[in-house]
Structures are given as C-alpha cells and as structure tokens.
Amino acid sequence: MNTAAAPAPATPTLVQKLEILAASARYDASCVSSGSTRRAAKGGVGNVAPSGICHSWAADGRCISLLKVLFTNHCIYDCAYCLNRRSNPIVRAMFTPEELAELTIGFYRRNYIEGLFLSSGVFRSPDTTMELLLRTVRLLRETHQFQGYIHLKAIPGADPLLLFQAGQLVDRLSVNVELPSEASLSVLAPEKRKDSIFGPMRRIRDWHQEAHPAPGKRARQPYVPAGQSTQVIIGASPETDQQILKLSSGLYKTMGLRRVFYSAYVPVNRDQRLPELPIPPLLREHRLYQADWLMRFYQFGVDELFAGGAGNLDAELDPKVMWALHHLDLFPLDVNRADYEFLLRVPGVGVRSAQRIVRARKTGRLTLDDLPKLGVVWKRARFFLGDGVLSPGGWFDADRLRRELVKPTVPAHRQLTFADLPDAIDSSPVENLRAAVTGEF
C-alpha cells in the first residue's frame, strides 16, 4: 500500500475503508479458524468446524480464512515497528460496528470466510476501543445470530470487565507479545509495558480454565473455546531463536496458549531503532515454525533443538534433522521395533506416518520398501531407518549425512526411460505391464 500522506476523503466509501483497514491488518500472522466448535443456532447462520477451513490464498501464499481487518487504524501509540503508529502520515479510517457486522455476514453467507478476525489501533483510549469491538461482536452474535468463528484482539490496558464480556462471545482472544523480551519492548514500544500484555493473558487463562474444567467437554457457558494465541515479531530486535522459543515454550506451559505465531519483520517504517532488512527473514520464520511444531506435537524440549551450541536454528537443514545429526548414536532405528515416541523423532517421519507404521507392523513385518507407501518422506528418512535387515544410511558420519541431506534433489523433469520403470511403478508385475502399455500410473 502506498503510505504517502493523501488527504483523507471526507466520507470514505465502504470499499475505501476496507482497502485501508485490511491493508493495516495484514501483517498479523494469525489466520486460524480451528480448535473450536459451535453449532448452528435455530434461525441463525453459521457454525464452526473444529478442523478449521481455509477459504482462499492470497498472492503471498498465506491462507485466508477470516475477514482480517482493523476496526480502525487511528492509534494513540507510537510503536516503532508498527505501520499505524501515530507519527506515520497515513490515511486513517474507521468502520462503524453496524457496517462491519453486515460486511462479515455478507461475506460469510457467500462462503468467502470462516468468520471475523478483528483487531484495532487504539482510538482515544483502550476502553473506548474495546467497547467498539465489543459492540461489533454483540451485533454479530445477538442481532444477526451469527455462529461462525470470531477471533478478537484484546486491547492492552482495557478494563478487565470488557475483556470478560468479550470472551463470552468470541472463539478466541489474543494479546500480542510482539517483542520477545522486555528490553526490546522498552526500546521499540516504550508506551507499552510487560504488565499490559501478560496481565490480560493471565486473566483470560484463568477465566478459560474456570469455564472449561475438563478439556474437550462442552462447557455450559463457554469462554474463548478456542483458547488464546499470540504473535512475536521476528528480526526487529536482537533476540536469538533459542530465546524466542524459550519464550514460546514458557507461554505454552504457563499461559496455556494454543498457538504462538511468528511474523517475519517487514520494514514498514524507517526508524533508527530498527534494523535495515533488505527482505523479511522468511526462512528464519519458517524454521521457527518447524521448531514450534516439534515442541507441540513431537515432545521436543527447547534446549534439545539447540544441542549443537548455536543460539540460532540452522538455515540449511530443518531442526529435526539437526537434532538427529547430533544424536547419530541412536540411529539407524529398526522400524519393526522402535517405540512410537522414537519413530516421531526420525526426520521424514510425521505423526501420521508414525501411527501408520505402528498399525501396519501389527499385521506383519515391515520392509524398507513399505515405508514410502506409509507416507514416510524417504529422501530424508532413508539415512535414519532400517528394517532389521537393511539400513542404507547406517554407516555415514554426521558430515557425510549433512552433505547428502543438503544436496539438491534430483530435478523433477527428467525423461523417463525403460530402466526407470521397475522403480517408478510400485505395484504387482502384471499391473506394471498394463500400466506400461496404457501409460497410466
């Protein structure tokens, strides 16, 4: 978006408002509609699918699931990293609760979106802003009987009572940490304090736990059924990956967060307190997500991922491979004997393929040929798995393995020759023949 100061139109149209307020919201990484259920109400519209649904993908490849907008980009704060800081000469706009509620319903009924993700700059005061957000949510839930997904940003510093009321209506509340340490916060966002972030987070956690004593059970009076999440900006401040992941791990454990989102810093402002990055650190963001996944679904501890002593994740190889390279004494692993927990630690084996291995070996011995069919990513796993007879990668040392794993894979558009056929088709010989004749694979 062109951020040059243009005179604000006297009364901007809805399209103009949407243009401004969607552009201001796009740097928030979260766009998740999962983890909640909501049944359609009689005479109402919408429900929430527990798995979440992506409705489209923007030109940057990120999924669009929710109508992600700011209520307003007016802001009383002046945070260095933020596009909407008050000292930026940009065009400002503001929805009314009514038009935003109607826009959400209009989009929802056409199946463009799964729901609304509403955030806002701080207009006049945190309480005034939070009241406007709450009014929008009320209109949706009560007047329009809308049962779709709503993710609301909690405005730091707003009255706890408003936060409580909002949490009873929405699926998810989030408070953004933004900067991974207090030191960076005081440099880049001097008007925000640590308390104004972790205070509301703690309150939301307690209210959620009170309303949902048994996880997974339907609560009588749900309070943010999809829990809370947060976002950390990557690369605007000097913290290492290890420090960032320590923070996330702490948030998962003590605050019961469902997700921590990492957002590669996109330089939207020029400011001497900020680094000059030629491009956003997307690879670093990707590695952090991989590591985050390993912590949440693969039972990895933060320090395990930094076994090599470096404070940052490896750029060339994913964190699971790096862990394996530092623990070569545990490999190759016999797929017929290894425990599920250990299978999960093998590069190229995911949660689903590990489950499939455990199921499939109940009915008979597995051989290495079976593994790709079970969904194992063989180009990585082959160095770490054996079937009790063969273990092709067993004699490589860490340096050799590293070279093999970093090597670019075989180009995809190679001419197929007859010599390739036995490998290219993995079914019975009779079938092969038929496939070779018909050209069907």
Next chain:
Amino acid sequence: MERDFLRYDGTFPGLIRALGPWLKRRELPTVIERAGCRQPSLFGDHLEMTAEASNDDLRLVPTAEDFAAVAMPEVTMTIWRRVWVAFLAEVTGIERQVGEYLLLAVERGNDIEDLLTDPRVQRIQRCESRVRREVHAFKGLLRFQQIEERLFLAVITPETCILPMIAPHFARRFADQAWIIHDRRRKLAAVCEQGTVTLVPQWAAEETLLQQTEQEMQELWRCFFRQAAVRERLNLAAQQRHIPRRYWNDLIEEPGRE
C-alpha cells in the same frame, strides 16, 4: 465364464447390490461396466442386468437398506463408508477395486484397518483421500452468489463427485438460506430448502444477471483479497499450489495476480 460380465446403473447402491451375489461366492466378475458408458464391452451379449437404472430417481447416497440387501455382516459401517467415498473418486476401474477391497474385508474382518501396505487397501485409500481432500478444499473454495432475496447459487467444477459429501456441511451452516450447488461437470445439483437437501440430476444451468448488491459484495471481496497479501512476501507459486488453476474459473477473487 458364461456370466463373467457385470453391468450396473452407475450408482454406488446399484454397484453393491449387483456385486452382492458375487461377493457371497467369494469371486469377482472379470468385467464390470457402467450402463451407458462410452466404450461398451465387445462381448455385450453376456450382459447381466442386476440393478435397474431408473432415471427419475438417481440415488447417489447409499442407505442402510442397500447394505442390508447385500447382507455381509463382516463388513462394518466404517468399511462401507470408506468404499463409498473411494467410489466417488470416479477413477477407471474403481468398481473392481471396491470389489477386491470388500472381498479382503470379508476374509480378514476388522484386521483390514491395519493392512496398510496391501496394494488393494492402498488403492482404495488413495481414492478415498483424493475425495476427502477435495471435499475439504471445496468447503472453503466454493463461492455462493445471491441470485434472489434468500436464494444463493454456487457453481463448482470438482474432479471427483463431492456433491453428496459437501451438501450436508452447507445445509448445517446455512440452514436459514435456500441454496443451490451446481456441479457443472456432472450436470448435478444439490438443492437445499429449509435445511433439506435434494440431489437433482440433469440440472440445466440458467444465466443469471447479477444484482447491484451482489456486484458490490463481490467487489468488496476482491478488494479484501488484494489487500490481504503482503507485497514483500509475494509468492504466487505457493498460492497456486493451494488453489490449483482448474478451480480458478469458479472463484470470484481472481488468483494469480500480483
């Protein structure tokens, strides 16, 4: 050899009713053919018409009666459901794969759930996941247009026959609006009124003129879609990986633009 050819009406209930007697004898016909398929078998005189195709009532979704008629207690509902979903992939030779899988289910009982490396199981699973993937994708990628006060229309061109599977989802979600989902490729439509879905074959599409409010809403959506992308992260390849080109025509937001 005499009765080695089986012809059925093209629907799943028709297929399993026709296959039933074969499965009881633990064997499969050499050729299974859809009625009205483009390449009828050369040996057409051996035709076995088991299920009658009735044009006025196209039954796509199998009922408990269909399963009861086949009378195979070894086959659980999970397995029936799986072969039905796999059948919707409409790949060539699916009838035979369904037959082989059902024979295996009779032979191995519940064990079949764990036989993940068996090619017969894998073929069915591949078809099943193809359909399920597309079902999930279209829960998101389907676009309704408002054509009347409370009537919405969506046109889709999916690879597999997902309509019977996605219709219940939209019926629950939009219980208070009437809608039509039209599968252009199969000329099949799901019509929903007051939460009740009917599948209508041979649906004739009508050209509809977009009303002013509908055009404005579409313009708002295109505007939001453009604004959601972060310039500095432009990645059209990733976008296309998630929304294959074959779906672009039915979308409103015009993907593929910088």
